[in-house]
Every structure is written in structure tokens, then in C-alpha cells.
Amino acid sequence: MDSRRNFLKKASLLAGAAVVSGNAGSISKFAVNRMNTEKLKLSFRPYTLELKHVFTLANSSRTTTPVMLTEIQYGDLVGYGEASMPPYLGESHETASTFLAKVDLSQFNDPFKLEEIIDYIDTIDAGNYAAKASVDIALHDLVGKLIGQPWYKIWGYDSEKTPFTSFTIGIDTPDVVKTKVKEAAEYKILKVKLGRDTDKEMIETIRSVTDVPICVDVNQGWKDKHFALDMIHWLKEKGIVFIEQPMDKTKLDDNAWLTQNSPLPTIGDEAVQGLKDVIKAHGIYSGINIKLMKCGGMRNANKMIALADSLGLKVMVGCMTETSCAISAAAHLTPKALWADLDGALLISNDLYNGTKIVDGKVSISRLPGIGIEKI
């Protein structure tokens, strides 16, 4: 298909666009007709991510992650989306299938009405944020393709301003940890999950091999604020960058006290689900960890960034274990983030897409339109 035919196909899906002005009145009429008859069609299928290494958190470990893959078809274009559902968050293939089966996109014939469609998705049921994100991401991919631009450009962000991503070193025996750290030499920031009795040993083991900055994620694991502050002082001397979710998210006063006294920034993660939680995090944490699977997708995530900016909260963009679909979607936000933790697709052995890559440790956003992915 030559570029003119590509252009006409694209123009036929755009209403009132400048490209059909001039003497192309017949194209313009065709575009209007097409707009009135095309409907959005959602499809989805379960998929299971295979992790390269056993993934160990403070309270669990696993070797797979269930995801749901979505597609939204509109004319000849398809938008891709994904829901990643680590079991501890309560979603599963079953809950996502049930939710997505209720989503009736056939009532919409204009994908550009993102606000209206996403408002509708949100009202179908409470929770189900990963499932909601899988629709939101597919819609953004579709609209970006209709516009012919990647989302970082549509949002006005500079793709050169992306941060390094952290790379997670799972909890393991000292020898295995040392091996993993050496294998991760490409990454400029490491991340470790603490909140166990072996916290100091874990850090010392990594420091015996490398001097790169380390992000610490406690996953609510520290029980006492004075213990937490002592640990943070110790960690600061070890070149740690920030402390994510140090204590139970419900302990507002303790987390606020810790943030006020901490020599390192604190980041709210479990405490910050969606848009309304950003304001609640103000005064409790130094920053927030925004994840598409928590907040319901790209649109809410981008609003959370504007809100965090206006409140002086630092922004980190995180992920679950995900294919390059959801990782690429999240990458468009990272020019506005101080830190990124987008190693999710690096940790799996059965990715399905090419998209945003990590190049020399830095998030390198795909320049393709939409979220910027192609099937492998």
C-alpha cells in the first residue's frame, strides 16, 4: 500500500481533520459516513507471564503472573492493551474476564471521546483497576494510531528526558544475589525489596559487588517508626536513593513523622491507588509511585502527574511484571518522572511485543504511534 493510500485510509477514520480540507470534499463526506457506522470492538484473552527468576516479596514468592491481553478494533486499526494481575492485588483471569465481558464499547463510535469512554468503564464496577487499565491502554493505543503520534508527543513531553529505570534484585542467598547484581551491570539503579530480618545483609551483599544507587522498597514491612528512621539513616550511608512504602499504609501519622524526619525521600506506593490518593499523600510522603495497574490506566496516571506536580510531590512511575505492552504505555509518562521502575518486561521470558526498550539502563520510548508497540 503506498503512502497516499495509507493516508486516505487514515483520513477516512478522522472527522473534520485538516488533512481532508482543500478540494478533497468527497473524502470529507466519506469520513463523516465512516464515523457514523464504525463501532469500537473489544476482545480479550488470558495469558500467563513466565518469570525468569522466582519473584520474592516480603510475604510471598511466585514464578508466573497472570495477565489479560486486550484489543480494541476500530475500522482497520487495532489498539493493544494489557492487565497485569499479581495475585496479592486481588484480580485474576476470572475477575478480569467477568469485568471485561461487561464492557460494551459498541455504544461508542468515536474513540476520541476518551474522557467519556473511560468514565463509563470506571462506573461498570468498583475496583478492577488492572482490567480497567487494559481497556484504557488499548484505547490510547488506538487513538494515538488515529492521530499518528506517540503519546509522549501528544502529551507534550520530551522523550530525551526519561530517567534510568531501576532493576529489581530479588531476595536470595548472598551468592545468588551477587551473581544477579553482576548480571545487572547494564542498569544504573538497582531496586531491592526490604522489610525482613536480613535487610542489612542484603544491602551489604550488593555493596560488596557494586556502587550504583539503590532504591529500597519496604512494602509496608517496617513495624516501628523509630526502627524505620534508624534503618533509613543507615541506608543513607549506603547510597540509597529513596524508601518506598516504609510502613503500613494506614499508619498516616507514623509515615508523616518518618517523612518529616527522614534524610531520604519516602515514596507512597500501596498508599496511593488513584487520583484521589495523590492529595492524601501530600504531607505523608515525599513522592508517589504511579502504576497503570493501580490507577486504571494512562489517562488517570497522567492526571496524577499534573496533580503531584502542583503539590510538589516527587513522581516515580512503576509497574508490575508486564509485557512490553503495558511497559510501553507507562513509558510515555516517564519524561515527567524523577524515577522509573519499568523493569517488568525484562523479568519475563515470554514477552509478546516490541516497544519501549531499556537502553544502557535508560527508558527509551518507542516512537511508533499510540503506545508504540508491534507484535513480535
Add this chain to the structure above:
Amino acid sequence: MDSRRNFLKKASLLAGAAVVSGNAGSISKFAVNRMNTEKLKLSFRPYTLELKHVFTLANSSRTTTPVMLTEIQYGDLVGYGEASMPPYLGESHETASTFLAKVDLSQFNDPFKLEEIIDYIDTIDAGNYAAKASVDIALHDLVGKLIGQPWYKIWGYDSEKTPFTSFTIGIDTPDVVKTKVKEAAEYKILKVKLGRDTDKEMIETIRSVTDVPICVDVNQGWKDKHFALDMIHWLKEKGIVFIEQPMDKTKLDDNAWLTQNSPLPTIGDEAVQGLKDVIKAHGIYSGINIKLMKCGGMRNANKMIALADSLGLKVMVGCMTETSCAISAAAHLTPKALWADLDGALLISNDLYNGTKIVDGKVSISRLPGIGIEKI
């Protein structure tokens, strides 16, 4: 120029867009070269709006408004912007000329980096919000034209969900007011400026002619909170919709008390300049009046809407006396506003652009790309 040539011209200004994929390798290379050499060029000129009627506020009246018209050229495309500078806000042809002369856009060769460019504009000098808005609007017009879409679509808003605009009835003798109200029969909501001894007479005069809802703007004119509350109870019986800036913006406790006790929503206007003021308005007013000339342009205004949404603040989009340039720019925000006050271009006799219209009292957003205007 046929549509294919239009397309090629457009494609040459887009970097990495899908439309140049396929077998159009030579176009793609040309696009990259073009991107590296094209610079953004800003030009500006003063202009004076002639008002159809004398415009009377609580403390002043006038027959003209100084504006600054901006253009940003990029290759063969031009984006249009405008600064409207009612004298009581402190900007003028002189201040805007001084500010705009400092703006060096030649350092940027990619208009898509809106966040970076607008951050730069903001750091040039404090204040100068109308002058800043004139650059922001021209940039948005340019980028929308490059994308080939109007901003309401890029933002994901539904152009059918625009509100009616209010139409301002200036303070005058009862006979003149009655005539003005009859002439304004097309508009579904009227707006009056109160805060004088003649407030009740003004409302009674309008009610002797029409039953349409009325918005009240006090412009900080009421001095006592109990008097204000009594007035609001009286106004509620007269079919008033909301009360804008009832008292001095610095009287936080009094305005908060009034909002808590008022049977009508209160709207912060003078109290709400930009993004950081939205959070301050929370708990003090029921809603906020967002104006491009106060907050520095479309990008900040759209972020303010996301913020207001998350705080449960009602949104109104207002204007100064402006040509259809700045009015059209503001119109793209109105699908997310409960109320619009975009009569600015209706009040002048020497508009320069065709763009967003008021049709049967409702904001009818132009579907042209960018802000959607053409020179008359």
C-alpha cells in the same frame, strides 16, 4: 494544492509519524532533516478591542481593551495566540511587548515539546500571565495543526457536552438594562456584576423581563459575610445559579464560612490565578473560574481542570473581552466545565477571526485543527 501535496507538506513537519511509514523512505529522511533545521519564530503586535457597550465593573468602566496578537511560525504553518489585558490586571501593550521581546523560541526546533517550552516561558519573568497565555495559545494552535486535530479531540473531550455560555448584562439604568436583556434573548443564562447599592434593583429589573437563570459576579464587592449570606438567600429565590467571588479574596475564613452556609455554589475567581491556587480554593469555594489570561494558557488550564475534578471543585471557564482567538482556545476546555462565560468576542465590534461560535446560547467548538480559527 491537492490533498496529497497537503499531506506531504504536513508529513514533512512530523518526525517519526506513522503516516510516513511504508515505502515512503525518502519522505521520512526529508522529515528528519526538516525537523533539525526548522525553528520556532514568534511575532506579536498590539491591537485594541472596541467594545459594543461601555463595560462597567464594581470599580471602573471602559470602552476598549488592549490585546496583543501573537503568531508562531514553524515551516509553512502558523499558530495564532492572544493576550487580553483589561487594565485592572496590570498588564498592558507595553508590559506584554517587553515580555514577548524576551521570549527566544529559536532555541526550540520541536513544538511538540510543549511542557519544556511552556516551562521556559514561565521562568522568563514572574507574572505576565496574559502575555504567557498568548505564547501558550499560539503553540497549541501550531501543534494541533501539526497533529491535524482540534484540541478538544486531542484532550479526549466530547464537543457535544459543552455548556451554555452566560452573557453579561452591564450595569446601567433600568430602561437600558431591560433593552439589553431583550437583545440577549438568544442566551440561555445571563450574568450580572453585583456588589453595589443597587444590586436588588438590578436583579428585579432583569426579572421583570425574563426568567432565564442568572449568574452573579460580585468581584469581591460584599464587605460583610452576614450581609453576603442574606443577599444569597434573597438571590436564590430569584433563580440565581451561583455567586462568583462574593468577598475579598484575602478573607479566607469569611469566604469559607459563606460557602459552608450558602444555599448557592460559590466560585473563586480573583482568588484563583493558576494551578497552585486550585488546592487553596478547596474548602473555601464550591468551584473555580478558570481563565486562560489568569493561569498562563491552555496547558495550565487543562491541568487545573484535572485537579479541580479530583478535589470535587466545580469548574467554570471564563474569559476577558477577547477576539475569537482566545475564546476559541478556551472553548476546548468547556466540555469539562459545568458553566462557561465565554461571551468575550460577542462584546466587541472588531473581531479578527472566525472560530468557535455561540449557537442558540451554547458553546459550539470549531472543528478545525489546533484552536480552530481562521482570519476573517
